[in-house]
Amino acid sequence: MMENNLLLSDHQIRLAGSNESCSGRIELFHYGVWGTVCDDGWDLNDAEVACRELGCGPALGASMSASFGQGTGQIWLDDLACSGSETSLGVCGHSGFGTHNCGHHQDAGVICSNYSIRLAGSNESCSGRIEIYHNTSWGTVCDDGWDLNDAEVACRQLGCGPAVGAPQNAYFGQGTGQIWLDDLACSGNETSLGLCVHRGFGTHDCVHSEDAGVKCSKYSVRLVGSDNSCSGRIEIYHNGVWGTVCDDGWDLNDAEVVCRELGCGPALDAPQSAYFGQGTGQIWLDDLVCSGSETSLSMCGHSGFGTHNCGHHEDAGVKCSSNLIRVVGSAESCSGRIEIYHNGVWGTVCDDSWDLNDAEVACRQLGCGPALDAPQNAHFGQGTGQIWLDDLVCSGSEYSLGMCQHSGFGTHNCGHHEDAGVKCLNHSLRLVGSNELCSGRIEIYHNGVWGTVCDDSWDLNDAEVACRQLGCGPALGAPQNAYFGQGTGQIWLDDLVCSGSENSLGMCGHSGFGTHNCAHREDAGVICSSKTLLVIGSDESCSGRIEIYHNGVWGTVCDDAWDLNDAEVACRQLGCGPALGAPRYAYFGQGTGQIWLDDLACSGNESTLSICGHGGFGIHNCGHHEDAGVICSSKIADA
Numbered sequence: 001m002m003e004n005n006l007l008l009s010d011h012q013i014r015l016a017g018s019n020e021s022c023s024g025r026i027e028l029f030h031y032g033v034w035g036t037v038c039d040d041g042w043d044l045n046d047a048e049v050a051c052r053e054l055g056c057g058p059a060l061g062a063s064m065s066a067s068f069g070q071g072t073g074q075i076w077l078d079d080l081a082c083s084g085s086e087t088s089l090g091v092c093g094h095s096g097f098g099t100h101n102c103g104h105h106q107d108a109g110v111i112c113s114n115y116s117i118r119l120a121g122s123n124e125s126c127s128g129r130i131e132i133y134h135n136t137s138w139g140t141v142c143d144d145g146w147d148l149n150d151a152e153v154a155c156r157q158l159g160c161g162p163a164v165g166a167p168q169n170a171y172f173g174q175g176t177g178q179i180w181l182d183d184l185a186c187s188g189n190e191t192s193l194g195l196c197v198h199r200g201f202g203t204h205d206c207v208h209s210e211d212a213g214v215k216c217s218k219y220s221v222r223l224v225g226s227d228n229s230c231s232g233r234i235e236i237y238h239n240g241v242w243g244t245v246c247d248d249g250w251d252l253n254d255a256e257v258v259c260r261e262l263g264c265g266p267a268l269d270a271p272q273s274a275y276f277g278q279g280t281g282q283i284w285l286d287d288l289v290c291s292g293s294e295t296s297l298s299m300c301g302h303s304g305f306g307t308h309n310c311g312h313h314e315d316a317g318v319k320c321s322s323n324l325i326r327v328v329g330s331a332e333s334c335s336g337r338i339e340i341y342h343n344g345v346w347g348t349v350c351d352d353s354w355d356l357n358d359a360e361v362a363c364r365q366l367g368c369g370p371a372l373d374a375p376q377n378a379h380f381g382q383g384t385g386q387i388w389l390d391d392l393v394c395s396g397s398e399y400s401l402g403m404c405q406h407s408g409f410g411t412h413n414c415g416h417h418e419d420a421g422v423k424c425l426n427h428s429l430r431l432v433g434s435n436e437l438c439s440g441r442i443e444i445y446h447n448g449v450w451g452t453v454c455d456d457s458w459d460l461n462d463a464e465v466a467c468r469q470l471g472c473g474p475a476l477g478a479p480q481n482a483y484f485g486q487g488t489g490q491i492w493l494d495d496l497v498c499s500g501s502e503n504s505l506g507m508c509g510h511s512g513f514g515t516h517n518c519a520h521r522e523d524a525g526v527i528c529s530s531k532t533l534l535v536i537g538s539d540e541s542c543s544g545r546i547e548i549y550h551n552g553v554w555g556t557v558c559d560d561a562w563d564l565n566d567a568e569v570a571c572r573q574l575g576c577g578p579a580l581g582a583p584r585y586a587y588f589g590q591g592t593g594q595i596w597l598d599d600l601a602c603s604g605n606e607s608t609l610s611i612c613g614h615g616g617f618g619i620h621n622c623g624h625h626e627d628a629g630v631i632c633s634s635k636i637a638d639a
Helices: 002-010 044-054 148-158 252-262 356-366 460-470 564-574
Strands: 011-016 023-030 033-037 059-061 074-077 109-112 117-120 127-134 137-141 163-165 179-181 213-216 221-224 231-238 241-245 267-269 283-285 317-320 325-328 335-342 345-349 371-373 387-389 421-424 429-432 439-446 449-453 475-477 491-493 525-528 533-536 543-550 553-557 579-581 595-597 629-632
Touching: 011 044, 023 074, 044 059, 044 109, 117 148, 127 179, 148 163, 148 213, 221 252, 231 283, 252 267, 252 317, 325 356, 335 387, 356 371, 356 421, 429 460, 439 491, 460 475, 460 525, 533 564, 543 595, 564 579, 564 629
Parallel strands: 033 074, 137 179, 241 283, 345 387, 449 491, 553 595
Antiparallel strands: 011 023, 023 033, 023 109, 059 109, 117 127, 127 137, 127 213, 163 213, 221 231, 231 241, 231 317, 267 317, 325 335, 335 345, 335 421, 371 421, 429 439, 439 449, 439 525, 475 525, 533 543, 543 553, 543 629, 579 629
C-alpha cells in the first residue's frame, strides 16, 4: 500500500485533443513532465481505471492509434495491464515509467461517460442530494466538512451555475446503499468531486441522515448590457468563468434556447455584432447550431468551449419576450399582487419566505424601479386558480422569479390568502423640465441613480419607445439640445438605436450604460401624445367605442365581462366624469384590426384599464361585433 500511495502522489492525469471533459488523449504528469501512454495492450479495463482517476463515469471506449491526435515529448507508460479495479494507471502492471517501444502515433485515449454525478430528492435540475457513480454503483456523499467549496465543484460537474447552498443532514431526503465519499476538502477549482482530497472511496463514519446536497444556480447564462430582464448580451458560466458567445451562425433558434433557459418568453430577435455592447475576457462558444428545442446552449452543436475565431465585436445577444409577469389588485402600475404566466396559465406566488430580495427581482422583471416593500398575506387581494411558485429564495440579482431557487412550478403548500405582492418605485424612466405629463427631458434610473440620455442619433423611433415606457401615447417629437433644460450628474445612454417596437430604452442598441461622449447640453427629450385611450364612433368626447394604444397600435376591448366597474376606470382614464353606462355588442360601431383586451376584471379604482385583471394583451376569443364602449358624464373640467 505504501508503494501505491507513492506512485499516486508522483503523477497526475489529464485529457488532451478533445473538447469533451471526459474524452481525449491520456497524458500523465510524472516527475515534473507531462507525457502520453502507449496503446500496446490498451483495453477497456485500462480505460476504466483512467476514467475513474479522471473523476468521470464508466469507460465507453479505449481508443488507440492516436485517435485524439499525437502528443509530443515523453511517453510515460507502455504495456499496461489493469484489472479495471485500480485507483490509478500508475498502480497497474506496466513496463516502468518511461520504458516503452512506441511512437506518438500509438498514443492511447479514452471515451468516458460524462456523468459520474447526479441529483436526487428534488424536482429541480440543479438542486438535490448528491450521488456519485463509482465501481458500477451509485452512492451518496457524507456531509462531514461539506461546504460551499465542495458544492461549487459539484455544481460545475453537473453543468449548473455557481453554488448558492451546501445543505447538510439529508436536506433532500436520505439515500440508500453505499456512501462513497466523506471528509471532502475541495478548493472549489476542481473539475469533479473525485479529484478533491477525501478519505478514499467507501471510507466513512457516516449514515444516510448525513447525506450532503447542493443548491446550484439553475442558470449558467446571463444577460448584460440592457436594463430589460429578458434582453441583452449573452454570457455563459463555464469552468468558473463568465464569457460571451460569438455570433457566427447565431440565429433565432439559438436565441430561443437562451430565452427558455432564462425563464423568459419566446425569442423576438437574435442581434449580432455586439448589439448590446462588447464583453471582455473569455469567448466560450462559437458556431452554435441549435434546433431551438434544447434546454441549454451547451447542449447545442458548437466548436467546443473556448474554441473560436472571433473578437468581442461579434458578441451575440437576444431579445426575448418578457411579458410573463404582471401586478393585479392595485391602481398602481408597479405595485400589486404578483402573477406569473406559466404553461399558458396566469397564477400567483406564495408568500412563504417572500422578502425584499424576491420583490427586487419581480420589480426588475416588471420593468419598474427598485423594490420598496414585499407585502404578504394577500395584501392586494386574493387571486384565484393556480399558485405557481412557493419558497422563493432570490439573491436579488436574478433576471426573473423563475431563475430563483423555488419548490418547482406548481409545488406549494399555500392558499390564496398567502398571495405575495410588491411595491416598486413606479418608474425607471421619468420626464423633467416640463409641466406636461407626457413631455419633458428623459431621465432613466440605473444602478440607484437617475441620469439623462444623450441626443446623438436621438430620433422619433427612440422617442416612441420612451413614450410607450412612460405609458403615454404615440411620440409626436424627439427634441434635442436640452430642449427641456440641462440635467445634472450622470449621463446614462448614448448612441441609441431603437426600432420603435422595444418595450424600454435599455432594450435598444446603445454604447453601454454610462458610456458616452456627451455633455448635458445634448440631453434628449420627448413630446408624446397624452392619449392612450380614445372613444370613437360618437359625437361626444366622453362616450364611444373604447380603443387603447399598446405596442404602437390602436385596438379595441372585448365586451366579455364588461361592466360599470370597467367603464368607471375607462372614464377616469379619459379625464371624464363617472360612468353612466357600459354598452356592449359594438354599440358605437365595430372597430377594425387588433383586439387588445378581453375578460377585464376591474374593481373600479384602477387608474388605467391595463392594470385591471385581464387575459393578457392580444389574448381574446372575440370579434369586433363584441367591441366595448362607455358612456361617461361630461368632462370633470366642464362640470
